[in-house]
Amino acid sequence: MTSINPFELYFFILISLTILYSFAITYLKKGLRKTNNLATDHLMTVSIIVSMHNEEKNVSACLDNLLIQDYPKNKFEIIIVNDRSTDNTEKIIREYCKKYPFIRLITIQEIYSEIAPKKNAIDQAIRLSKSDIILLTDADGRPTSKWVKKIISSFTDETGMVIGYAPYKSESAEISLAQRLLSLEYLSHAAVAAASCGIGYPLTCVGTNMAYRKSVYEELGGFGQFKSIHSGDDDLFLQRVREETQWQVRYASDPDCHVPNAPPVNWLQFYQQRIRYASKGFIYPLELTLLLTGFVLYYLSIPVLLILSVWFPVLFPVVVVGVVCKAVVDYMFISRAAENLQDRRNLYFWPLAFVLHVPYVLFFAFITQFKSYEWAGRRG
Numbered sequence: 001m002t003s004i005n006p007f008e009l010y011f012f013i014l015i016s017l018t019i020l021y022s023f024a025i026t027y028l029k030k031g032l033r034k035t036n037n038l039a040t041d042h043l044m045t046v047s048i049i050v051s052m053h054n055e056e057k058n059v060s061a062c063l064d065n066l067l068i069q070d071y072p073k074n075k076f077e078i079i080i081v082n083d084r085s086t087d088n089t090e091k092i093i094r095e096y097c098k099k100y101p102f103i104r105l106i107t108i109q110e111i112y113s114e115i116a117p118k119k120n121a122i123d124q125a126i127r128l129s130k131s132d133i134i135l136l137t138d139a140d141g142r143p144t145s146k147w148v149k150k151i152i153s154s155f156t157d158e159t160g161m162v163i164g165y166a167p168y169k170s171e172s173a174e175i176s177l178a179q180r181l182l183s184l185e186y187l188s189h190a191a192v193a194a195a196s197c198g199i200g201y202p203l204t205c206v207g208t209n210m211a212y213r214k215s216v217y218e219e220l221g222g223f224g225q226f227k228s229i230h231s232g233d234d235d236l237f238l239q240r241v242r243e244e245t246q247w248q249v250r251y252a253s254d255p256d257c258h259v260p261n262a263p264p265v266n267w268l269q270f271y272q273q274r275i276r277y278a279s280k281g282f283i284y285p286l287e288l289t290l291l292l293t294g295f296v297l298y299y300l301s302i303p304v305l306l307i308l309s310v311w312f313p314v315l316f317p318v319v320v321v322g323v324v325c326k327a328v329v330d331y332m333f334i335s336r337a338a339e340n341l342q343d344r345r346n347l348y349f350w351p352l353a354f355v356l357h358v359p360y361v362l363f364f365a366f367i368t369q370f371k372s373y374e375w376a377g378r379r380g
Contacts (some may be wrong), residue, residue, distance in 0.1 A: 011318045014305055017298045018322045022329045029333050031198025032191070032340045044152055046076045047129035047214075048137070051121035055139035056088040062139050063096050063103070071148040077130060078103045081121040084111070104128070116230045119223050126217055135211045136234075137259050141166065143209075146256035151211050154257075160216040160247025161238065163197065165190040165341050166208035169260035179263045180346040182270070184334075184353045186263075187346075191337030197251035202242055203288065207234035209259035216247055229283065236283065243285060255342045274364050296365045299358050327354055 048066060052059065059080075066078055082090040082105060090107060097103050106124055111117055126134055135151060137143060154162045167190070168183040189204060196203040226236040241247055264270035284292070302323065309315035331350060338344045 011315075014301055014318055014322045017301060018325050021295075021298055022325060025329045025333050028192070028195040028199065029336055031195035032336050034198035042152075043072060043075055043149075044133050044155070045131040046071075046133040046135055046148060046152060046211075047125075047131040048076060048078045048135045048148070049081070049122060049125040049129070050078070050137055050139060050141075051081045051083050051118050051125070052085065052089050052093075052139045053083045053117070054085045054087045054089060056085075056092060058139040059089055059092040059096075062137075062141060063093075065142050065145075067100065068145045069143075069148045070145050071152075073102060076102065076148060079106060079125045079129060080104070081106045081108060081125050083108045083117055083121045113228070115223070115227045116233075118230075119227050119233050122233055123222055123227075126214055126222075129214060132214045133211060134214055134217070136207055136209075138208045138261060140262045141208045141259045142169075142261065143259045144256050147259060150254050150256045151252055154250045154252045155211075156248070156250075158248045159250050160245060161212040161241050161249045162210070162252050163193060163202070163205035163238070163249065164209040164252045164257040164259065165194075165343070166206045166259045166261050167341075167343055168263040170263055177349070180349050181353050181356065182263045183346050184349060185357075187338060187341070187343060188334055190341060191334060194251040194253055194337065194340065195333075197249055202238055202249040202251075204235045205238050208261050209257070210234060210238075212237075212241070213247075216241060216245060220244060226283065232283070239285060239288070253341050258341075258343075275368050296361065299361050302358055303362070330354060 050062060050066075055062075063078070063080075069076070078100075080093050080103065082093060090105070093103075093105050097105050106121075106128065108117075108121055108124065112120060115123065122136070133152065133155065135148065151162055151164065166186070168179065168186045170179050189206070193202065193204045193206075220237075220240050223233065223237060224240060226232050226240070229236065238249065241249060264273055302319065305315055305319045305322075309319060331354075334350060335347065338347050
């Protein structure tokens with residue numbers, strides 16, 4: 001019986017994983033062709049909901065962007081939820097309410113153990129909303145003037161949810177290298193969201209730019225079993241729409257549908273945000289959890305083999321072949337996504353982002369198993 005050379009085994013494992021990864025990304029890439037198709041020009045009534053917690057620096061800019069929407073004012077309302085703010089957030093909102101009768105304020109003073117604060121804020125706003133179409137963004141979101149009209153145009157009779165791109169855009173004149181790399185990372189998330197929608201199995205979304213029917217929310221009973229989790233008002237809700245309803249989810253990739261938002265201002269904010277994102281890995285449906293686990297294990301195999309190649313130089317070409325194949329596939333995917341979403345701003349920084357991505361993913365996949373996060377005054 002012929003024994004298997006361990007180096008041949010390592011080569012087989014890495015190349016097999018790389019081939020599987022390449023097929024997965026290539027298949028996902030096909031979904032990018034099926035986004036941004038205009039569905040209707042019907043002017044439906046909408047309710048725009050924004051939850052705010054100590055956002056005095058963002059209130060005015062957020063509301064000003066919502067007020068310039070190219071959409072009939074008698075067709076939408078703006079509901080702002082002041083969630084336990086201790087600064088001047090509520091005072092500023094009340095000043096806007098006096099000027100614009102279609103802006104409504106909800107004030108929350110309490111925290112409830114059975115439902116996470118932001119989900120409670122969204123839930124209360126939806127219950128009081130007057131429209132079936134709910135648009136959601138965040139206080140630091142800066143939607144374009146055509147945001148409402150273009151998001152609405154993506155709804156069909158079969159569409160229950162529409163998700164969109166929320167690119168990182170700094171309002172500062174000087175943009176740091178770290179912010180450019182974060183912008184690329186957010187582009188990659190949007191690429192996965194858009195492509196997975198295109199193939200009929202939406203994987204992720206962001207709460208800064210999403211819309212769904214109130215009837216869908218009510219059909220699901222709100223956030224359901226995930227309501228006490230301090231994150232996931234966006235992607236965990238998306239999972240429920242995909243798994244528990246017959247409604248379609250569409251991705252609106254038109255630049256007029258984009259809602260730029262501010263990148264993290266410091267390392268601690270970035271760290272807490274990424275821990276919060278990564279903490280949901282084992283809450284997803286089993287097939288998605290297994291997919292993410294396989295993704296992490298593939299990433300882990302690269303540095304493991306690279307370290308082993310110090311003692312066994314014959315392994316080094318194996319690693320090089322695997323990494324080069326991954327680089328080609330990744331760039332083709334992100335480049336197509338950048339073209340589709342019309343956001344090629346930082347694509348020339350992609351080589352550096354590619355080098356950093358493996359240790360970045362492995363670090364947060366590991367650290368989230370031991371560390372909690374802090375968000376809006378609450379720990380998760």
